[in-house]
Amino acid sequence: MSDRPLTAGEKALWQKFIETVKPLDHKRVSRVDALPVAKRLPERNGPITAQSFGGPPGKAIPLREQTAVPQKHGLDGQWDRRLAKGVVQPDVTIDLHGYTLSSAHGRLDSALELSIAAGHRAILLITGKARSADERHREGGRGAIRAAISDWLAASRHASRIAAVRRAHPRHGGAGALYIILRRPR
Structure with missing residues (x-):
């Protein structure tokens, strides 16, 4: 059970519920008059930026210094076999x-940072399936996140910590998901 305070609606519902209950021992039951009410979060207008999402943006790597995320290198054969069989547990x-x-x-970006700090090795990234040009035109451009993932990972401040990116096994999402394998810290 959470220790957060009740919202105004939850407080009113709880009061109605308490009034319908017949207590077994009147001495042990006391009515709660001043339940704490949760603070209302400020509403955000406009697009989500790095500052409003979670702090200042990280330093971008200049294009000439970017290296491609390895697609078929960086893992030994055992890793590739385990990924192909779907026995790797993210x-x-x-x-x-x-x-x-x-x-x-x-x-x-924030999930990669937390995973690296926690010492994780395998991350399952669920993006959804990439769409063909015809489907994107018909369905309103869906699949943009999947199309941008490789560029994001290559330009990421964590690019040097990524050993490989592989398509996920069907039990983990198949074409709609990716495995990101992180390098061991040295």
Whole structure:
């Protein structure tokens, strides 16, 4: 059970519930008059930026210094066999469904930072399936996050910590998900 204070609606509902209950021992039951009410979060107008999402943006790597995220190198054969069979159990799962491009990028960056700090090796990144040009035109441009993932990872401040990116096994999402394998700290 959470220790957060009740919202005004929860407080009113709880009061109605208490009034319908017949207590067994009147001496032990006391009515709560002043339940704490949760603070209302400030509403955000406009697009989500790095500052409003979670702090100042990290330093971008200049284009000439960017290195591609290895697609087929960086792992030994045992890792590749385990990934192909789907026996690798991801340490953490990041689901980007429902995010906009900018908020998905911020979510991915912060999740990578936390995973690296926690010493995780395998991350399951759920992006959704990439769409063909025909489907994107018909369905309103969906699949943009999946299309941008490789660029985001290559330009990320964590690019040097990524050993490999592989398509996920069907039990973990298949074409709609990726494994990100992080390097061991040396």
